[in-house]
Structures are given as structure tokens and as C-alpha cells.
Amino acid sequence: MKALHAFRCHHVLPVLAALALALGSAPARAQSGPFPNKPIHIVVPFAAGTGTEVIARTVGDKIAEEIKQPVVIDIREGGGGIIGTMAALQAPADGYTMLIVANPFTIVPGTNSKAPYDPVKDFVPVAKVAIIPIVLTVTQRLPVNNLKEFIAYAKANPGKMSYASSGPGTPSQLEMELFKQAAGIDIVEVPYKSTAQAMTDVVGGQIDMYPAGVPISLQHIKSGRIKAMGIFDTKRTPSLPDVPTLAEGMGMPDYVATPLWYGFVARAGTPRDVQARLNALVTQAMKSPEVAARLQGLGAQLISPSNEEFSQSMKAEIEKTARIAKALGIAK
Secondary structure, X not given: OHHHHHHHHHHHHHHHHHHHHHHHHHHHHHOOOOOOOOOEEEEEOOOOOXXXXXXXXXXXXXXXXHHOXXXXXXXXXXXXXXXXXXXXXXXOOOOOEEEEEEOHHHHHHHHOOOOOOOOOOOEEEEEEEEEEOEEEEEEOOOOOOOHHHHHHHHHHOOOOOEEEEOOOOOHHHHHHHHHHHHHOOOOEEEEOOOHHHHHHHHHHOOOOEEEEEHHHHHHHHHHOOEEEEEEEOOOOOOOOOOOOEHHXXXXXXXXXXXXXXXXXXXXXXXXXXXXXXXXXXXXXXXXXXXXXXXXXXXXOEEOOOOHHHHHHHHHHHHHHHHHHHHHHOOOO
């Protein structure tokens, strides 16, 4: 009997302990509360000072105020945005990691059939929030002061000037190659791993030009350290009202350049209610007067299309980029 009693205790006690543990943990799960109840991470696939980082940090700070939780800005630059994108793709699909995206998010798969991610299948849209123009900046040492002088100088020095890009399949490369074709000029591309380094080298004169987002170039233009030749957009930007669009500067009204767009996405598989909550948080932050003033001061146009429109625009941009890349001979 003693042996039997010992046997029963030996087997029953662990079961009771496990049951107690389970019962004890049930309230903890129930008390975990609605999403979000812990810090949210925003992965930024480009350098500090770029439009992606500025928007992520500005919006993230406002979200943190609302949810009473930290919003961590995680900068993972490199590979034309691929490194940061893959980091976000490897995070759990629970809504606690968002990725801020811009044109490279769709341009990379549009130019490279072996891109390691699919923007439409691997991610779900959270919110598309802003458009910021690209500005063609040149080093002070170039003897040009406007776009016509720049084009004339480039034609007189074919293959002797260089431009910085963020790498293959990025807006800086795609828009610059289209511009070169339209203007009939020959300028050599120099890919950079860091947008910050590219801007540093234009300021220092190590490279001749860089088609850069307004946020990273604005202070250098206003201080006179670099010169602005033209805006890659259909209209001028309020933050640089004296700088013409490329169409104006070239005297080619039919020339269409594309600005940078920005939005937030989450991993595919993120629960729909969590997607909706993230959308509400981002949208609410964008409506804040402080956020609007900060971003509009950088030349941003705030937008708020539906997520269905956001998704459809990404699909269309992948297809458009693929056609352009093939025509320019830069497709992979």
C-alpha cells in the first residue's frame, strides 16, 4: 500500500503542479490587455536623416504618446532597403513590428526578378502617408547654376561626371537614368551603400551630383554647401519654391518625374484587428498639427488613400518599374 501511495503521489503531484501553473498563467494572459500593450518597433531601411527616418520618428513619437508605450526606431540601412525589409519580414506577424517603406520597396522587385521579398504577398499595408520630392543636387565646384547650364556642361563633358545612387533598383538610379535619357547626356553612376555618405561626398565634392530626397538635402541647399538643379516631381515644392521641376528646367512640359512616396506596412499574417489598430494609430498621428507642420516643412504632401488603393498602387508600380527597367536595360 505504501508503495502504491508513493506511486500515486509521484505521478499525481506533477500533474497537479502543471494544472496549478496553467491556472495561474490564465489570468496573466487574460490581463495582457488589448493591442498594443508593449513597445512597437518601426524598422527604417535607410539612414538617419532620410525621409523614411524623419517620418518614422515623427509619427512614432506621436503614437508613443497615444499608447503610453515606447516606439523604437530601428535603423537597418543597406542594400537599397533590402536589409531592413528582410529584418521586418523575419519579425513575428503580431503587429509589434512595422516597416516604413518608400519607392524602393516596389522598385527593387520591379527591377530584379530575384528580389528576396514580394511587397504584396509578404506584407500587408498599414497606411500610405506622404509624398516627398527628389531634388537633383550638385557639388559647388561644378560651374553651373541652373538645369540648362547643367545639361550643356554634361553634353560638353560626356562620361566625365558621376552621380551617386542608392544602388540598383532604387529611385535615385531609376529617375536619374530616365533623366539622362530625356536630356541626352552621359553621366556615370556610382552606387553607395549609405545615403548619408552619398550626401557627404556631394557636399565635399568627391562626387558631382546626387538625386536626393528633400529632407536629407534641404539644410545643405539652404546653407549653400550644394546647389539644387531641379525637382523630380510634377510641381515645385514649398520648401524650395525657387527650384524648378525638371520639366520646367529642361523646357520639356511632357517630361514626368516621380516623387518619393512613404507608407507603413506590417508582415502578412498580422491579425486584421491589429492591422486596423495600427492604421488608426498612424492616421491619427498624421492628423496631429505638430506632425503635419514638421513634415510639410520638409516639403511633404500628406496623403491618406485607403489601404486597398495603397495595395493596388504598389502592384501597379512594380509592373511599371519592370517595363521601364527593361527599356533602360537595367532589369535583372
